[in-house]
Amino acid sequence: MDVAIMGHYRADRLVTALRRHDAERIWLCGPVDVRAGLGPGVRYRYLAADAGVDDVLALWAHVGAQVVVPSLYPLQQEQLLHTLATAAQLVAAGGRRVHVHPPAFAEAVSDKVLFHRLALDRGWPVPEGIVCEDRTELAAALRQLGPPVMVKTGRSVPWEGRWYLDGPDDLGTADGMVFPVVAQRVCRGEEFGVELLTDRGSTLRWPIASFGPLDARCMPGWRTRLMPAALPTTVRHDLDAFVTDVTDLLAPCGAWQIDMAVEAGELRVLEVNGRFGGMAHLSRAVTGIDPYQALATAALGGRPPTPTAVRVAAELPLSLGAHLPADDAVRVEVERPSPTEPCLPSHFHRTLVVADDPAALADWIGGLPAGAWADHVPPAADGRSTPPR
Known part of the structure; x- marks a missing residue:
């Protein structure tokens, strides 16, 4: 059985596991070629971190793998999750097992603003927060929630797109903020x-x-x-x-x-x-x-x-x-x-x-x-x- 790994994060552990299951051919697909650390027999195909659905489908058709499994690097490839989910829906009846999350889940976990809105609708126990469409709304949210406040952009990656603000005066230090954002009261504990x-x-x-x-x-x-x-x-x-x-x-x-x-x-x-x-x-x-x-x-x-x-x-x-x-x-x-x-x-x-x-x-x-x-x-x-x- 041929397997395509989408991304390279901890791909060595996935490759080792797949070999134990007698995978016949393993493809590494993503923006970084790390075959040197994966042992012999792994093939590589480039796929940009911002690839679209058509790019993903073309790659799957080219490599011909029967199984697809993601291993996305959080700092560069996190937003590819929703693209893979959408592509998987299009090949669901094509005989290929694509072990990825469906679009609804992928979108919810890839967008912090969407997740916060969904959490409020479902009654999930998230920190108290407000979705803000611009800096005026954000300044009002800081006053309402009380400092300190954690601000997160919708589609961000670990360690980026988030700001810890002690009050409205800190807004001037929040460079690169892309709205909408979710402002949440900082949790203790x-x-x-x-x-x-x-x-x-x-x-x-x-x-x-x-x-x-x-x-x-x-x-x-x-x-x-x-x-x-x-x-x-x-x-x-x-x-x-x-x-x-x-x-x-x-x-x-x-x-x-x-x-x-x-x-x-x-x-x-x-x-x-x-x-x-x-x-x-x-x-x-x-x-x-x-x-x-x-x-x-x-x-x-x-x-x-x-x-x-x-x-x-x-x-x-x-x-x-x-x-x-x-x-x-x-x-x-x-x-x-x-x-x-x-x-x-x-x-x-x-x-x-x-x-x-x-x-x-x-x-x-x-x-x-x-x-x-x-x-x-x-x-x-x-x-x-x-x-x-």
Whole structure:
């Protein structure tokens, strides 16, 4: 069976998984050729990040793959998701299995303004917010919501198209703002995330990850991440209801991810993405089931196993020259940028630490010297950067 991978993000993990399923020929399709890191036998076809539906259909016809699965790089290819969804609808009866989300889901998760409006209509627990069509409306929203406020453009990518504003005077610093935007009251509390895979009406969930206290930079990758993390019972029930409503209404097909916060004991859905997020290393380490292996299995028509937590893991932002203690009870892996995962930081190391015993993990993290932490991250004194015993 021939398989076409759309995009290059973590394509090495998808290629490895597809080979385990005896894929006969694998095509990498996207704006970046990373075959050098994928092993022999992978073929490449260029597809621009802003390609249209006709371009996608022509490429699929050329490569002739029976299965198509996306692996879109968030910083350049996120908006291609809706294009793939539209193209998939046009070939639905053509004998090709295109494992991508339908247009309604793809559009909702690709446009933050549309998602906010949909959330208000459905009663989803998003932060209090106002859609603004121009700067006058935005200034009024800042006064109504009260500073600070997070402003997001509709179609933006991670780390871009969003502004943290302490008040109307900060509007002058918001260069490049394209309206409409959604202005949301900044949430306080702890940030969490979860990765999901939906296929043929069934949804798998990996364990919840904690990203620590929310901060003005909105950069969870700069904080300590911990998995598994527990949610309050009421929040867990609200999350279940949200996932059920999304799947019933929008029928996702493939990988997705929810970014959320718990504020004063209540769920706040911050964002939904139509792909796996930054938790995939944690998800694999904690459950032994790689989300990308599961994605490949589902794309080829199989049923992936249900992921459950069998160990604990943390991702720590550590300095480049950090001395890491040796301990047989923990496994340590420094995550470095690569052609298939170029968005990892280079000015500090995200370091994955895995243990069977939560106490062993907590002891190892607690034993790190102060200088081991990256400059932007002070050692935690409130327990949020160390797992519970």
